[in-house]
Amino acid sequence: MRVPLSWLREYVDLPETTTGRDVQAKLISAGLEVETVEQLGAGLTGPLVVGKVLTIEELTEFKKPIRFCTVDVGQANGTGEPQEIICGARNFAEGDKVVVALPGAVLPGDFRIAERKTYGRVSRGMICSGDELGMGDDGTHGIIVLPPEHEVGTDATVLLELFDEVLDIAVTPDRGYCLSMRGVARETATAYGLPLRDPALLDVPAPNSYGYPVQIADPIGCDRFTARTVVGLDPEARSPIWLQRRLQKVGMRPISLAVDITNYVMIELGQPLHAYDRSRIDGPIGVRRAAAGEKFTTLDGTARVLDSGDLVITDNRGPIGLAGVMGGANTEIADPVTDPETGIVTGTTEVVIEAAHFDAISIARTARRHKLASEASKRFERGVDPQAAAAAAQRTVDLLVLLAGGTAEAGVTEIAAPSAPHTITMPANHPDKVAGVDYGREIVVRRLQEVGCDVYGQDELVVTVPSWRPDLYVPNDLAEEVIRLEGYENLPSTLPKPPAGRGLTERQRTHRRVGRALAGAGYVEALNYPFIGEQALDHLGLDADDARRRVVKLVNPLSDEEPALRTTLLPGLLGALRRNDSRGSHDLALFETGLVFRPTEGQPGVAVRLGVDRRPSDEEIARVNAVLPAQPRRAAVVLAGAREQAGWWGKGRPSDWADAIEAGRTVAAEAGVELIISADQHAPWHPGRCAAFHVEVDGEKVLVGHAGELHPRVVKAFGLPARACAMEIDLDLLEKANEGPVKAPRISSFPVATQDVALVVAAGVPTAEVEAALAEGAGELLESIRLFDVYTGDQLDEGSKSLAYALKFRAPDRTLTVDEASAARDAAVALAAERTGAVLRGA
Incomplete structure (x- = not known):
């Protein structure tokens, strides 16, 4: 979120001497991540003035079109005479007002303007574009053509607001309210102890039955919808310079007046809006879930196939907007068009303003599903103030009336699902216990009120959370607000005092010994994600009834290609082996220790969600444990290339199946167990070069792992070096086979x-x-x-x-x-x- 300091001052009366760096320090202390403070206009010096183009002479004797212009700059040049300027741009005409840099001016990048002879003429200045002045993207990349009402000779640096400071804030997902000037202004006012002029405090007319008809079929996906209509808009109206400059400073490109106003209000209040051309809407506006496979073309011109989980805005013809993400091409605001014969300008003259509140999870999933992140979706998925919709719609209407000469219709549509403010009960000393600091009730109450909460009670506080803070849900959230506003830097540094007599469990010690032993044997640890896909199991050559094909699938996987938890460590290690070999490391010995996940027959598939307000009962813990799959701890190694390097000391040796078996012996030795090794046939190993590991547990032989050379088909499927080898062994079973502490070797003084x-x-x-x-x-x-x-x-x-x-x-x-x-x-x-x-x- 980019925050211009000049805009911020409209809501908070900061001291005149306050700089962007000062505000940055205050906001960082309050817990916001202000990454940079950009100095707009750095290196820019005048004279930079408004000029009027008097004449244009086309110079055609050169390879590219060149224009010799005379420009009236008033008394800015000291003589009042027209200024002669050479310019190659062609997006301006005689009579246009432009920005002129006179000799002596310095533009960003230390570009100095002086009189110079070029193309056989003398150029005394430069007619400027937005890029040359460091104004950002205006969508044209040509000469700035100013509205005709501006006086010749006016200082353009003031007119274009070229000098400013812009704070760049990395807004974390829990602070979506700071994706608006309103939210940042509130934090700034709190940090400085100054009053806030809330831009959302507007006089909003009451809803009535005359507004544009709206029908909501999914009140869970859309719990609030406000619609306002403005008619009589001037299709030729353009966004004023101040509006364009504010959008440019926050990183948005001016498009058209109606669209610019909705973007401006979104930045100001944090409420995304959308403007529809009323003449292109057929019937009532509706909100519903899309039908699976339904097609819709968004504003970016992309035809999209919708999912049944997508929330859409509709009219009688079908979807006209992807709710909370992007509008449709079939109802967008039309660009003004001038009839060449009559000179009449046509365009959008009536608009319907949508200000709605959508379910955050639904919008986030839609944006990810269609890979369509927008400014609107970014705000909705982080939480938008539902109470701000009516104020945002009113603010948009006011600006359209002011800047486009429109008339607001009396009809006001507002559909809202019944809701109650969220309240949290918290002991008054809870923040003290969390922080280890004695704040006292008075500070706790004051800080909570500063973030917009209503607080009642004495020892037990009842806190009503403001509508713009959906992230405040439990007492610890309130404690965090008190602590951050009081200053994280003021928390004392204390070391925790762990109770005596505790250390690593035997399982943890075995795990660490195994890791150290494999590292000492020349293996490099490679940690991999515990996710797996069906393709990896196919590459391993597992039979259809192999137990390793029974996986635990994730409800919301990070990748659709790996939707399950691993049942073996080998796919991750083999992937690491392939990547390293493809990048030039051919002599490899990798290992990993970690959990695998093995579901059992008849096990329920969904875990119950436990509360955090108390310790769960033993029965609740047992129910959760009953759902969890078995999670044995494994160790695995993979090898390829040379096991012993060649050199002056002699010949090298390639790694082979015996090295993989020896790795198993090394692991077992650290667990104090002796392996029983026998030949076996087991995927993904070569049937003639595969060993099975057994141990004795309570007098019975138990299989604990396998080792050997990988099957050639597996090597080919994974893209591995030839004759690659692997070993995998169960550490938990090794621990069970260890009947007690490892016995020290017997030492004899007699000869061998x-x-x-x-x-x-x-x-x-x-x-x-x-x-x-x-x-x-x-x-x-x-x-x-x-x-x-x-x-x-x-x-x-x-x-x-x-x-x-x-x-x-x-x-x-x-x-x-x-x-x-x-x-x-x-x-x-x-x-x-x-x-x-x-x-x-x-x-």
């Missing part, structure tokens, strides 16, 4: 006995099965087992592989003999042979 063994097994036998059999067969003396070589080649039969293990044995109370270590090794080999068909290599 190492036995190597090479076993030949079928190529399809999982290494993990062989290792598990060796560990179980070796017994309690086994301290560790490590696979240090895998061999496939000519020395083995086809379809076989050799696995070489290093087994370390140690006893806690003695030095092992060679026979004891050998016996343990033989027992391990025997059990491996029994379970996997392993044969000692060379035997």
